[in-house]
Amino acid sequence: MKKIKQGLATFAIGTSVLLGAQEYTSPCYTVKLFDNYLKDNGLNQVVLKGKKVINRNVLYCWVKNANKNERLTERLTPEYKFSGNILSSNKKLVDKNGKEFAEITRTIQFKQDSIQVEIAAKALADWTIPNTWSGYREILFLPTDQMIGTTIEVIRKKDGTKSMAVIPKVFDRKLWSLDGRGCESIKMIFEQYVVTVTASEGTIMNFGHYGGNKIELAILPNFKPYELEMKAGTTRQWNYTLTFEKLQ
Secondary structure (H helix, E strand, O other): OOEEEOOOOOOOOOOEEOOOOOEEEOOOEEEEEEEOOOOEEEEEEEEEOOEEEEOEEEEEEEEOOOOOOEEEEEOOOOOEEEEOOEEEEEEEEEOOOOOEEEEEEEEEEEEOOEEEEEEEEEEOOOEEOOOOOOOOEEEEEEEHHHHOOOEEEEEEOOOOOEEEEEOOOOOOOOOOOOOOOOEEEEEEEOOOEEEEEEEOOOEEEEEEOOOOOEEEEEEEEOOOHHHOEEOOOOEEEEEEEEEEEEOO
């Protein structure tokens, strides 16, 4: 039976929540919905039977300019709504000077054995994405030290080919053989559970292990060359699902 843990007394379910410390708990996983240090909401510390499998989720995009393309990042916000096991939030995508380029709306629905994430990005001004691979992307950060020994299985979207690799204790780029680009599904096979990430149609995923303290799992809409001009009011939507399944 699922339950909700509440931290501070300032919570009002179904209304805006500010500076709280709330968790969603199901029989197999727990999600920290708010990070007190960052003052931000989302998939903070997704824990599967005592193993932390996701640190947090963030969204990036790039904007084209005359000198150097610049990465846009989400502005952290403590405000969100939580009602009926659904977390909803609105964040601004900004440059290093705080100029707002887009509004990011997320709806995250928690179920007993899955998490469904829907994202809408609405342009707030006219701007240009540099190329088809630098558009909006949702990133799940996976802690490398918790992933050691985990088998990763990916299925490529282009041809349906499957490849597998095990996260090593000591990373060697020359020995890392998994090509995690352009995936339609990504499985993380742990000792007792399998976490499968699947994306919506028109969306691709990349699994990137570079030897650092975090692994990046990126979910991004598949941009076409004619879709790079962002006009004010232009909206792009995509979604993905994490499914938690016990190994038989």
